[in-house]
Amino acid sequence: MNHLPLIIKREYLTKVRNKSFIIMTFLSPIIMIALFSLIGYLTSVNNETVRTIYVLDETGFLSESFKSTEQTIYTKVSEVDLETAKTLANQENAYGLLHIPNQPIETVSSVVKFYSEESPSLSIISSLESTLENKLSELKLQNNGVDLALIEASKTTIDINQESFEGVKTSKVGSVMKLIFGGAAGYLLFMFIIIYGNMIMRSVIEEKTSRIIEVIISSVKPIQLMLGKIIGTSLAGITQFAIWIVLGLVFFIASMSIFGVEMSQTQTPQQALVSEALSNTDSPDKIQMIFNEFSTLPLGNLVIAFILFFICGYLLYSSLYAAIGAAVDNETDTQQFMLPVIMPLILAVYVGMFTVIEDPHGTISTVFSFIPFTSPVVMLMRIPFGVPIWQQIISLLILIGTFIGIVWFAAKIYRVGILMYGKKPTYKELFKWLKY
Amino acid sequence: MNNLLETKEVSKYFGDFQALDAVSIQVPKHSIFGLLGPNGAGKTTLIRIINQITMPDTGLVLLDGEPLQPNDVKYIGYLPEERGLYKSMKVGEQALYLAQLKGLSYSEAKKRLNYWFDKLEIGHWWDKKIEELSKGMAQKIQFVVTVMHQPKLLIFDEPFSGFDPINANLIKDEILQLRDEGATVIFSTHRMESVEELCDHIALIHESKKILDGKLIDIKRTYKTNTFEVGLVSDDNMALKQSIEAKFKVTPADFKSIHDDLKLNIALDANGTPNDLLTFLTAQSQVLHFKELIPNASDIFIQTIQNN
Numbered sequence: 001m002n003h004l005p006l007i008i009k010r011e012y013l014t015k016v017r018n019k020s021f022i023i024m025t026f027l028s029p030i031i032m033i034a035l036f037s038l039i040g041y042l043t044s045v046n047n048e049t050v051r052t053i054y055v056l057d058e059t060g061f062l063s064e065s066f067k068s069t070e071q072t073i074y075t076k077v078s079e080v081d082l083e084t085a086k087t088l089a090n091q092e093n094a095y096g097l098l099h100i101p102n103q104p105i106e107t108v109s110s111v112v113k114f115y116s117e118e119s120p121s122l123s124i125i126s127s128l129e130s131t132l133e134n135k136l137s138e139l140k141l142q143n144n145g146v147d148l149a150l151i152e153a154s155k156t157t158i159d160i161n162q163e164s165f166e167g168v169k170t171s172k173v174g175s176v177m178k179l180i181f182g183g184a185a186g187y188l189l190f191m192f193i194i195i196y197g198n199m200i201m202r203s204v205i206e207e208k209t210s211r212i213i214e215v216i217i218s219s220v221k222p223i224q225l226m227l228g229k230i231i232g233t234s235l236a237g238i239t240q241f242a243i244w245i246v247l248g249l250v251f252f253i254a255s256m257s258i259f260g261v262e263m264s265q266t267q268t269p270q271q272a273l274v275s276e277a278l279s280n281t282d283s284p285d286k287i288q289m290i291f292n293e294f295s296t297l298p299l300g301n302l303v304i305a306f307i308l309f310f311i312c313g314y315l316l317y318s319s320l321y322a323a324i325g326a327a328v329d330n331e332t333d334t335q336q337f338m339l340p341v342i343m344p345l346i347l348a349v350y351v352g353m354f355t356v357i358e359d360p361h362g363t364i365s366t367v368f369s370f371i372p373f374t375s376p377v378v379m380l381m382r383i384p385f386g387v388p389i390w391q392q393i394i395s396l397l398i399l400i401g402t403f404i405g406i407v408w409f410a411a412k413i414y415r416v417g418i419l420m421y422g423k424k425p426t427y428k429e430l431f432k433w434l435k436y
Numbered sequence: 437m438n439n440l441l442e443t444k445e446v447s448k449y450f451g452d453f454q455a456l457d458a459v460s461i462q463v464p465k466h467s468i469f470g471l472l473g474p475n476g477a478g479k480t481t482l483i484r485i486i487n488q489i490t491m492p493d494t495g496l497v498l499l500d501g502e503p504l505q506p507n508d509v510k511y512i513g514y515l516p517e518e519r520g521l522y523k524s525m526k527v528g529e530q531a532l533y534l535a536q537l538k539g540l541s542y543s544e545a546k547k548r549l550n551y552w553f554d555k556l557e558i559g560h561w562w563d564k565k566i567e568e569l570s571k572g573m574a575q576k577i578q579f580v581v582t583v584m585h586q587p588k589l590l591i592f593d594e595p596f597s598g599f600d601p602i603n604a605n606l607i608k609d610e611i612l613q614l615r616d617e618g619a620t621v622i623f624s625t626h627r628m629e630s631v632e633e634l635c636d637h638i639a640l641i642h643e644s645k646k647i648l649d650g651k652l653i654d655i656k657r658t659y660k661t662n663t664f665e666v667g668l669v670s671d672d673n674m675a676l677k678q679s680i681e682a683k684f685k686v687t688p689a690d691f692k693s694i695h696d697d698l699k700l701n702i703a704l705d706a707n708g709t710p711n712d713l714l715t716f717l718t719a720q721s722q723v724l725h726f727k728e729l730i731p732n733a734s735d736i737f738i739q740t741i742q743n744n
Contacts, residue, residue: 003537010533014525211520215581218487218514219537221506419489421518432451 003220004228011203011232016239025240029247051095051124056085058102065135066098072124086115096120098128105139179357182381185306186352189313189377190345196237196314197321197341200230201334204325204418213418222415223407226326230318298386305383305392312396313376316403317341323410326417333424348374352381360385370395372402409434439498440465440589440620441486446495448481455481457644458495463589463622463637468615470635470652471624472737477641479624480517483591486622487514499589510539513587517594517624519578521566528562531581538585545584552580556606571598579607583614590614591622596630608634628734638733640740648740652733659731659739662704664713665689667697667725676721683716697724 015021052073057063066074075094077085082099089097096116103111112132114120138148162174204226207213216225324337351374355364360382369379369387375395379387416433417425425433441463448456456478463469473479484490486497488504497504499511522530528549535545553559556576566574575598583590592611596604611634615621623635631638631652639649648655666689670676677698680686689699698721704713710728717723731739 006533006536014522018524207522210523211518212522214489214516214518215514215520215534215578216537217489218512218516219509219534419484 002224004224004231007220007225007228008232008235011229012235015199015203015233015236021236021240025243026247029244029251033251052092053124053128054085054089054092054094054097055100056080056082056097057100059100059108061139062100062108062132062135065131072127089115090117095124100132105136105143109133109136178384181302181384182356183352185302185310185380185383186349186377189310189380190349192237192241192310193314193317193345194342196233197318199237200233200318201321201325202331203229203233204322204414205328205331205334208326208329208418208421217418222418223411226319226322226411226414227407230315230322234314234318298383301389301392302383305396306380308396309376309380309399312399312403316372316376316399316406317345319403319407319410323413323417326414327420327425327430328417329421329424344371344373345377348377352378356381356385361387366391370398372399375399438464440500441622442498442501443482443486444496444498446482446485446492446497448478448485448490448493454644456485456492459641459644459646461639461646461649463620465620466615466618467637468611468621468623468634470631470638470733471622471641472626472631472638472733473641474741475626478644479641480593482641483514483516483593483622483624486591487512510585511588513538513582513585513590515578515582515590515592515595517597521574521578521581523567524565526562527564527566527569527577530566531577531584534581535584538587540585548584548586549580552584556580572600572603575599576603576607579610583610587619589620589622591624593624594626595623596625596627628732628737631733635733640737642741642744647744648736655736656730659736661729661731662706662708663729664702664704664710665691665725665727665729666700666702666717666723667691667693667695668700668717668721669695669697669724670721673698679720680717684713691725693725695724699725701729 048071050071050073052075053066054075054077055063055066056077060078063074063076066076068074075092077088080088085099086097096114099113099115100108101111101113109132114125114128141151142148207216220228320341324334324341327337328334348368351364351368355362355368356378359365365378365382368374369382369391376399379392379395383392412434413430439462441461443459443461445458445460446456447454447458459478459482461469461471461482471479471482481490485492486504488506488509499508525533531549532542532545535549536542540548550559553562558573558576558580561569561573561577566577569577579595582592590611595607595611599607608630611621611623623631625631635652637650638652638655640647668676677686677700680700680702685703687701687703689701691699693699702713704710710726714723714726
């Protein structure tokens with residue numbers, strides 16, 4: 001008797017009807033939006049703070065290089081000694097006092113000092129430093145008889161055009177876009193596994209604690225129950241994600257029409273990266289390039305690989321979660337078994353974040369995109385950069401092979417574990433269960 | 437074929453531990469079969485094997501003379517000792533789900549549920565969640581989902597735990613009625629008075645082995661010791677006792693009576709008949725009480741296990 005559809009239906013309906021699930025589905029986006037707005041607001045508040053910095057320039061030739069901006073006002077003081085200047089700065093609640101003692105150009109750089117009440121922010125100090133460095137270099141060049149206009153005129157920026165041996169033009173824009181595609185796919189899988197893997201585990205534990213499990217498995221095979229649970233929960237997860245995407249789009253469109261440009265001020269670092277890449281592309285043919293880039297992305301491959309790696313990777317991990325749930329009696333006992341599951345997952349994300357970005361076809365990236373526990377995430381991140389089909393197929397076959405092995409292993413643990421109550425099992429006992 | 441269920445030399449190991457050692461039982465059709473044994477003897481393992489929850493390492497289980505098939509779960513209704521229901525699911529929905537898992541169609545399941553809910557007068561619970569019900573109420577639902585697919589074999593593991601005496605009686609009557617309607621019942625329990633009351637066949641499992649089985653009446657016959665409990669009145673009870681002790685093996689008896697009588701258990705040897713004893717006793721005293729001592733299930737249980 002195939003009860004799989006019946007089990008999937010129950011698991012799905014129980015999940016989506018659950019009050020906390022419904023609340024989370026609609027509350028999470030609101031929380032996310034609130035969080036981003038808060039970050040945006042805090043950033044803007046931070047930027048709006050105006051700092052006054054007193055500059056006591058005893059040399060007389062450095063103070064002009066400090067130009068006041070919206071956030072930083074430089075107040076030049078002169079004709080006073082250091083102590084007076086300090087008192088003055090303190091009285092006026094200034095952010096700090098920059099003191100440049102009267103020394104010749106050659107030696108002044110080593111005696112400049114900044115006085116402040118609290119330790120100053122790193123960005124302020126480095127901005128002061130670079131201003132002074134630039135000015136002093138200019139002055140030294142001038143002293144040596146170099147024409148500054150000449151230097152200005154010889155400054156050059158370069159944007160290297162990239163082309164593969166096959167003649168496909170690429171660019172930095174393309175790389176950024178690939179990163180976003182790969183990163184999003186890998187990260188999505190990671191999040192999906194963590195959220196819904198845990199949900200599966202909890203639902204297995206619930207069946208154990210409510211003692212219904214023996215009633216159920218006198219009618220269905222444990223493996224059917226396990227798979228039904230995994231699939232049902234995943235469908236609930238997909239539903240939740242779909243709602244989030246729709247809500248996200250609605251919110252995005254609504255906010256675009258209401259706030260218009262304001263939204264662009266609260267950028268995430270990734271968006272900043274894109275707009276930075278885009279900012280170099282003023283000419284129309286560069287914009288054309290973005291569309292070209294988009295069309296050269298292996299979209300078909302991307303979509304198919306995404307679906308396959310996502311499903312296999314997710315099932316691999318979620319069956320482990322189900323096995324953990326079966327092995328223990330309550331959620332607090334899961335900790336020791338969670339670590340070996342979470343570790344490869346985190347490793348995969350880090351490998352993806354650091355090595356794939358640096359060198360998508362390097363040894364480390366390639367190796368990790370074949371190891372079954374990391375391959376779903378790492379391979380998904382690599383694919384936008386163009387991975388030969390044979391590599392993808394081999395990686396997928398290894399993954400499917402492992403997946404079957406793990407499901408078998410998890411089903412064994414599950415079959416025995418769901419009937420075991422009491423003591424928390426050790427790894428040794430889990431190993432013994434495989435032989436029951 | 438008189439046996440609905442048979443196990444043949446069923447053995448099961450868990451690692452190095454042998455849970456069942458070549459256990460063979462025969463459960464006759466329409467009987468109530470008591471599966472007895474101390475805790476940890478292997479009863480639950482055997483029941484799980486019959487339910488195909490665990491597979492035997494060696495041996496065979498026959499249902500109606502045929503080796504057990506995965507599809508046979510629909511012929512079996514199982515009420516495990518560790519039982520429960522989904523707490524946050526509604527009663528009706530849950531019962532429908534469990535019925536469908538047993539192979540009933542949705543409409544058939546609904547029809548039978550309505551019948552049972554009416555019969556036990558629990559129809560108004562349909563839309564309640566299990567967590568809103570008391571333990572005894574949940575047990576009734578559990579009983580209904582166990583029997584509603586009309587299985588020919590019913591397996592109850594400690595069915596009366598959690599019931600108050602009124603509901604326990606109700607369930608007992610339902611079990612008897614199901615038996616009369618043609619079901620065969622396997623009944624695992626520690627409560628010997630319900631064995632006495634319900635079972636017509638028993639099997640006793642101890643330390644993974646079956647050490648006793650058969651018809652309860654036959655077992656009692658083999659365990660009877662030809663001992664009679666008597667209550668006697670005479671002028672001199674002491675002299676009477678001495679004269680009986682000279683002829684028979686005597687132990688003091690304890691039963692309630694309104695007379696100041698001499699209470700004794702008198703064991704006859706294998707050839708002795710009750711009439712011989714009566715003749716002997718009536719010659720010396722008034723016999724107010726005369727009863728053959730038949731071992732009850734509890735005595736047999738304890739005695740057999742101690743002998744092993």
